[in-house]
Amino acid sequence: MDRPLPDLSNLRPAGSKRSSKRDRILGIFLRQEGHLSADDLSDLVHREDPGVGRATVYRTLQWMVDAGIARKVDFGEGRSRFEPSYRHPRHFHLICTNCHRSSEFLSSDVEALMEEIAAARSFATKQAVVQIYGTCEECRTGVKTDTIDGTTTEAVFARDALRIAIATERSGLEFYTRATGLTKDARGRTVFQRLAAEEREHLSTLETRYRELVANDPRLESKPTFLFFKGAASGLFAEGAAKLRDGVDDQQALLIGIKCERGSHKFFKRYGERFEDSEGKRIFLEFADEERAHLDLLIREYRALIERQGRSRPARPAREAAAKRRR
Amino acid sequence: MDRPLPDLSNLRPAGSKRSSKRDRILGIFLRQEGHLSADDLSDLVHREDPGVGRATVYRTLQWMVDAGIARKVDFGEGRSRFEPSYRHPRHFHLICTNCHRSSEFLSSDVEALMEEIAAARSFATKQAVVQIYGTCEECRTGVKTDTIDGTTTEAVFARDALRIAIATERSGLEFYTRATGLTKDARGRTVFQRLAAEEREHLSTLETRYRELVANDPRLESKPTFLFFKGAASGLFAEGAAKLRDGVDDQQALLIGIKCERGSHKFFKRYGERFEDSEGKRIFLEFADEERAHLDLLIREYRALIERQGRSRPARPAREAAAKRRR
DNA sequence: CTAGGTGCAAATAATTTGCAGAGGC
DNA sequence: GCCTCTGCAAATTATTTGCACCTAG
Numbered sequence: 001m002d003r004p005l006p007d008l009s010n011l012r013p014a015g016s017k018r019s020s021k022r023d024r025i026l027g028i029f030l031r032q033e034g035h036l037s038a039d040d041l042s043d044l045v046h047r048e049d050p051g052v053g054r055a056t057v058y059r060t061l062q063w064m065v066d067a068g069i070a071r072k073v074d075f076g077e078g079r080s081r082f083e084p085s086y087r088h089p090r091h092f093h094l095i096c097t098n099c100h101r102s103s104e105f106l107s108s109d110v111e112a113l114m115e116e117i118a119a120a121r122s123f124a125t126k127q128a129v130v131q132i133y134g135t136c137e138e139c140r141t142g143v144k145t146d147t148i149d150g151t152t153t154e155a156v157f158a159r160d161a162l163r164i165a166i167a168t169e170r171s172g173l174e175f176y177t178r179a180t181g182l183t184k185d186a187r188g189r190t191v192f193q194r195l196a197a198e199e200r201e202h203l204s205t206l207e208t209r210y211r212e213l214v215a216n217d218p219r220l221e222s223k224p225t226f227l228f229f230k231g232a233a234s235g236l237f238a239e240g241a242a243k244l245r246d247g248v249d250d251q252q253a254l255l256i257g258i259k260c261e262r263g264s265h266k267f268f269k270r271y272g273e274r275f276e277d278s279e280g281k282r283i284f285l286e287f288a289d290e291e292r293a294h295l296d297l298l299i300r301e302y303r304a305l306i307e308r309q310g311r312s313r314p315a316r317p318a319r320e321a322a323a324k325r326r327r
Numbered sequence: 328m329d330r331p332l333p334d335l336s337n338l339r340p341a342g343s344k345r346s347s348k349r350d351r352i353l354g355i356f357l358r359q360e361g362h363l364s365a366d367d368l369s370d371l372v373h374r375e376d377p378g379v380g381r382a383t384v385y386r387t388l389q390w391m392v393d394a395g396i397a398r399k400v401d402f403g404e405g406r407s408r409f410e411p412s413y414r415h416p417r418h419f420h421l422i423c424t425n426c427h428r429s430s431e432f433l434s435s436d437v438e439a440l441m442e443e444i445a446a447a448r449s450f451a452t453k454q455a456v457v458q459i460y461g462t463c464e465e466c467r468t469g470v471k472t473d474t475i476d477g478t479t480t481e482a483v484f485a486r487d488a489l490r491i492a493i494a495t496e497r498s499g500l501e502f503y504t505r506a507t508g509l510t511k512d513a514r515g516r517t518v519f520q521r522l523a524a525e526e527r528e529h530l531s532t533l534e535t536r537y538r539e540l541v542a543n544d545p546r547l548e549s550k551p552t553f554l555f556f557k558g559a560a561s562g563l564f565a566e567g568a569a570k571l572r573d574g575v576d577d578q579q580a581l582l583i584g585i586k587c588e589r590g591s592h593k594f595f596k597r598y599g600e601r602f603e604d605s606e607g608k609r610i611f612l613e614f615a616d617e618e619r620a621h622l623d624l625l626i627r628e629y630r631a632l633i634e635r636q637g638r639s640r641p642a643r644p645a646r647e648a649a650a651k652r653r654r
Numbered sequence: 655c656t657a658g659g660t661g662c663a664a665a666t667a668a669t670t671t672g673c674a675g676a677g678g679c
Numbered sequence: 680g681c682c683t684c685t686g687c688a689a690a691t692t693a694t695t696t697g698c699a700c701c702t703a704g
Binding site: 343386 | 661669
C-alpha cells in the first residue's frame with residue numbers, strides 16, 4: 001500500500017529555508033494515514049529522532065498548512081488534527097463519537113446548496129466544514145466494514161469519478177442514439193450520429209480505465225462511496241432523453257443537447273478544478289474537455305440549422321448565453 | 328427587543344440542586360445574544376456579582392449543556408462558545424473570518440442529503456455541523472446589513488415557516504382547483520372542491536398570521552432567509568399540477584394528490600419535530616396535521632373510487648404503502 | 655444531615671514564545 | 680555572514696480538578 005510520495009523538494013513558502021529536521025517531520029507526516037494531532041506526530045518523530053523538540057513539530061505543522069501541504073481539521077476534541085492535502089481532495093467527515101475514527105466523503109450536492117446559501121447571504125465563502133457526528137457501523141454492529149482512510153481516498157475518489165463519468169457517458173449515449181432516430185434533417189442526424197459514436201468510444205475508454213483501476217486494487221470496488229452526486233450530471237441527459245420522447249423538432253433536440261452538455265461540462269470542470277492533483281481530478285478535467293467539445297459541436301450545428309431555416313429569432317439569446325458561460 | 332425568558336424553575340437535570348449563583352449565571356446567559364465563550368460569560372457575571380468564580384461558570388455551562396438549555400459550538404478558535412437552545416432551533420453557521428461574527432441558517436435540503444449519506448454509510452447520526460467560513464457582506468462592502476442573531480432567530484424562523492406553509496398552500500390550492508376542473512366523476516369533483524375550499528381558507532388564516540407577525544416587528548420582513556428549503560414541499564404540488572396538465576383520469580389525479588399530501592405532511596412533520604418549542608415549530612406541526620387530514624380524505628376517496636370501479640388490483644399496494652408510512 | 659454546589663488555587667493540556675545557539679544559502 | 684531554524688524552558692490560554700467550606704432540600 002505504498003503511496004507515491006510527492007516531490008516537495010521545491011516546495012518552499014515565502015522566505016523559508018530547508019532543514020533536515022523539517023524534512024524529516026514532513027516525511028513522517030506524509031507517510032502516516034489518518035488525522036494526526038500535533039502530539040501524535042511529535043511522538044512519531046521522537047521515535048526516529050529524539051532530538052526534535054515539540055515546538056519544532058508545531059512550527060513545522062504551521063508551515064505545512066501555510067505551504068498547502070497539510071490541512072488543519074478540528075473535530076471538537078479541544079486540539080487540532082492535521083491531514084495531508086497532497087493528492088487528497090478537500091472533503092467532509094463522518095466522525096464516530098465512540099471509536100473516534102473519521103471517515104471521509106464529498107457531496108457535490110451539499111456543496112452546491114452551500115454555495116447557493118452563501119450567495120443568498122452575499123457571503124464570500126473561503127472554506128466549508130461539514131461534520132456528521134454519530135456512531136459508525138462497526139461500533140454498532142461489531143462487523144468490520146471497509147473504510148476509506150487517508151491512504152485510500154485518492155483511489156476511491158478516482159473510482160467514483162470514473163463511475164460518474166461512465167454513468168454520464170451511458171446516459172449521453174442513450175440520448176444521442178434516441179436523437180439520431182428522431183431527427184428528420186439529414187445533416188442534424190449526422191451530427192447526433194457522430195456524437196453517439198464518440199460517446200460510445202469514450203465510454204469504452206472509461207470502462208477500460210475503470211477495469212484497470214479496480215484490477216490494481218481489488219478491494220477498491222467494495223469500498224463505500226466517497227463522492228455523492230445524485231446524478232448531478234448524468235441526470236441531465238436522462239431528463240433530456242425523456243423530453244425527446246415527448247416529441248420535439250430538430251431544433252429543440254439540439255437545444256436540449258446543448259443544455260445537457262453545458263451542464264455536464266460545468267459540473268465536471270467545477271469538480272475537477274477544486275481538487276489537488278490526483279487521478280480523480282484528471283478524470284474530471286479530461287471529461288469536462290470532451291463535454292466541451294461536444295457542446296461546441298452542438299452549438300455550431302445549432303447556428304447552422306438556424307441559418308438554414310431562417311429562424312433567427314431564438315438564435316440570438318442562445319448565442320449570447322453561450323458566450324456568457326464561456327468567459 | 329426583550330425576549331420572553333423561559334420558565335426554567337422546574338428545570339433540574341438528574342441529581343442537581345438549585346442555587347442562587349447558578350440561577351444568576353443562567354439568567355445572564357439567557358439575556359445575552361450571540362455566541363458567548365466561557366470567559367465572556369464569566370466577565371459578564373463578575374460585573375454583576377464579583378463573588379463568582381470562573382470554575383463555577385464553567386461548571387454551570389456544562390450543566391446547561393447537559394440540561395439542554397445551552398449548546399456548545401466550536402468555531403475553531405481554540406475555545407468553545409455557547410448558545411442558548413431554548414426557543415432556538417438547531418442550525419448551521421456562516422462564520423466571518425474577518426469580524427468573527429456568525430450568522431445562522433438552516434437548510435432542509437442539506438439535512439436531507441446528509442441523512443442520505445449517513446444512511447449509505449450505515450452511520451447513526453447524532454448531530455451535524457455545517458460551517459461556512461468566509462467574509463460577510465458587511466466586511467466586504469462596508470454596508471450594514473440586516474442580520475440574524477440569537478435574538479431574532481426565532482421570529483425569522485417563524486416567518487420562514489409561514490412563508491413555506493403559504494407557498495405550499497398556494498401551490499396546493501392551484502392543484503386542487505385544476506383537479507376540480509378536470510375530474511369527470513361527480514363525487515371525485517366534490518372531494519377536490521372541498522379540498523380546494525379548505526386550502527383557500529387555511530391560506531387566508533396563514534396570511535393573516537403572517538401579517539400579524541410582520542406587524543409585530545416591521546424589520547422582520549427584510550431579514551435574510553433563515554430556512555432554506557428549495558420548494559421541498561411546495562414544489563411537490565407544482566409538479567403534481569404539471570402532471571394534471573398532461574391529462575390524467577380521476578384515479579390518477581387522486582394518486583397524485585395523495586403523493587403530494589404525503590410528501591408535504593412528511594416534510595412539515597419532520598421539520599416541526601426537530602425544533603425546540605417555538606412559533607415556527609408550532610406552525611409546522613399544525614400544518615403537518617392539516618396535510619395529514621387532507622391525505623386521509625384523499626386515501627378514503629381513492630379507496631371508494633377503486634371499489635366503485637371494481638378495479639381493486641392497484642388498490643392493495645397503495646393501501647399498504649399508506650399503512651407503512653403511518654407507523 | 656448530607657449530597658451537591660462553590661471559591662480558590664493548583665493541575666492539565668494544547669499551543670506559543672523568548673532566547674541563545676546551530677545551520678542553510 | 681545573515682537570516683532562518685531549532686531546542687529548551689518558560690509563558691499563555693482554555694479548561695478541569697482537589698479540597699475545604701457552604702447551602703439547599
